[in-house]
Amino acid sequence: MSQSFDIAVIGATGTVGETIVQILEERDFPVGDLHLLASVESAGSSVAYRGKNVRVREVDTFDFSKVNLVFFAAGPAVTRSYAPRATAAGCSVIDLSGGLSVDQAPNLIPEVNGALLSGLAKPFQVACPSPGATALAMVLGPLRDLLDIRRVNVTACMAVSSLGREGVTELARQTAELLNVRPLEPRVFDRQMAFNVLAQVGVPDAQGHVPLEKRMVDELRELLSLPLIKVGASCIQVPVFFGDSLSVSVQTASAFDLAAVGSALDAADGIDLVDAGDYPTPVGDAVGQDAVYVGRLRAGIDDACELSFWVTSDNVRKGAALNAVQVAELLIKELV
Template identity: 85%
Template sequence: MSQSFDIAVIGATGTVGETIVQILEERDFPIGELYLLASAESAGSSVPYRGKNVRVREVDAFEFGKVNIAFFAAGPAVTRSYAARAAAAGCAVIDLSGGLPVDQAPNVVPEVNGALLATLARPLQVACPSPSAAALALVLSPLRDLLKIERVSVTACLAVSSQGREGVTELARQTAELLNVRPLEPRIFDRQMAFNLLAQVGVPDADGHVPLEKRLVSELRELLSLPLIKVGVSCIQVPVFFGDSLSVSVQTAEAFDLAAVNAALESADGIELVEAGDYPTPVGDAVGQDAVYVGRLRHGIDDVCELNFWATSDNVRKGAALNAVQVAELLIKDVA
C-alpha cells in the first residue's frame, strides 16, 4: 500500500503558497492531511483543494509534529521564526524565502543538483533558490561540460509578482488609474510601475548592489558547483504580472559549437528550446507552464567565445512552487 504524507503550507494565501497547493493536486502528491497556514490576519480564509475549500489556520498555534513536510512560502522572517520549531518536531523543511543560511538549508533545483538530497541529514532542511537563479542554473547546467564558462552576465527582468500579491495588485491599480486619466500615487513601488521600467529592485548597499542581485550570484555558484565563476547581475522591475525573463551573456575560455549547445539544451529536462528565428515571451509561452523557455541562442557579434541567449519562465509556478514540490517528490521517493 502506498504511503501518504501530512503536509503544511505556510503562506498558503500568497501567490506562491496557493500555487504550491494547486501543483500538489495536479501532480497527485500522496497527501494524507493538508494544513494551510498563514498569519493571524489571513487565518480564516480558504484555499481550494480537490473540490473543497480548505480553511487557513494561524501558523503561530500550529503543532509541526502533525506533519511530515512543511513548505515555507511566506517571508524570510516567518521562516526564521518557525523553521527551527518544525525541524525540532521532526518535520522536513522546504524553504522558498531565502530565510535560512546555506550551511543549514542548501539550495536545490531537482534537475540541476537533486542528488544532493540523498546526502543531507534528516529531518531535511532545504531551500529553493530565487526563481531567476533556478531558471538560469537550469539552462547553464547542461552546458557545464560543454563550455568552459568563465563569466556569466545577466539582466533579470522581474515580474511584479516577485513582490507578491501586493505587487500584482499595485500594477493593476496603477494601470487602471493611468488609463482613466486619474492621478497616480505609487504605493508598493517607489515610483510609477505601469508602462515603466525600474532600474533596481530593493534597497542597494554601499556598493550599489541590491540583496536580490547578491542572492542570485551566490545561489548560481552554489547550484552549479562553480564557486569561482564570475557573475554580473542587474535586476530590473518590469510591468509584467507573471513571468521573469533573462538576457544572458556567457563568456567561455574557448570557441564552441553552437549546434552542440542547441542539442544539449534540447535534450535537457525542464527546458523548451525555441527554434532559431523565433523567441519566447512570458505571456505567450511561459506563464502557467512547467518549463524554462530558451531562445535567441547566438555567438557574440565579434567573439566566438561568447554565448548570448534569452530565457523566460513563470516565476511563481516554475521558479518557485513547482521546484518546491519536485524537491518534496524526491524526498519521499524512497519511502512512498
C-alpha cells in the same frame, strides 16, 4: 506510491503558497492531511484543494509534529522564526523565502543538483533558490560539461509578482488610474510602475547592489558547483504581472560549437528551446507552464567565446512552487 504524507504550507494565501497547493493536486502528490497556515491576518480564509475549501489556520499555534513536511512560502522572517520549531518536531522543511543560510538549507533544483539530497541528514532542511537563479541554472546546468564557463552576465527583468499579490494588485491599480486619466500615487513601488521600467528591485547597499542580485550570484555558484565563476547580475522591475525574463551572456574559455549547445539544451529536462528566428515571451509562452523557455541562442558578434541567449519562465510556477513540489517528490522517497 501507497504511503501518504501529512503536509503543511505556510504562506498558503500568497501567490506562491496557493500555487503550491494547486500543483500538489495537479501532480497527485501523496498528501494525507493538508494543513494550510498563514499569519493571524490571513487565518480564517480558505484555499481550494481537491474539490473542497481548506480553511487557513494561524501558524503561531500550529503543532509541527502533526506533519512530515512543511513548505515555507512566506517571508524570510517567518522561516527563521518557525523552521527551528518544525525541525525540532521531526518535520522536514522546504524553504522558498531565502531565510536560511546555505549551511542550514542547501539550494536544490532536481534537474540540476538533485543528487545532493542523498547526502543530507533527516529531518531534511533544503531551500529553493530565487526564480531567476532557478531559470538560469536550469539552462546552464546541461552546459557544464560542454563549456568551460568563466563568466556569466545576466539582466533579469522581474515581474511584479516577485513582490507577491501586493505587487500584482499595485500594477493593476496604477494601470487603471492612468488609463482613466486619474492622478497616480505610487504605493508599493517608489514611483510609477505601470508603463515604466525601474532600474532596481529593492534597496541597494553601499556598493549599489540589491539583495536579490547578491542572492542570485551566490545561488548560481552553489547550484552549478562553480564557486569561482564570475557572475554579474542586474535585476530590473518591468510592468509584467507574471513571468521573469533574463538576457544572458556567457563567457567561455574557448570557442564552442553552437549546434552542440543547442542540442544539449534541446535534450535537457525542463527546457523548451525555441527555434532560431523566433523567441519566447512570458505572456505568449511561459505563464502557467512548467518549462523554462530559451531563445535567441547565438555566438558573439566578434567574440567566438561569447554565448548569448534569452530565457523566460513563470516565476511563481516553475521559479518557485513547481520546483518546491519537485523537491518534495525527491524528498519523500528518502522518508519512506
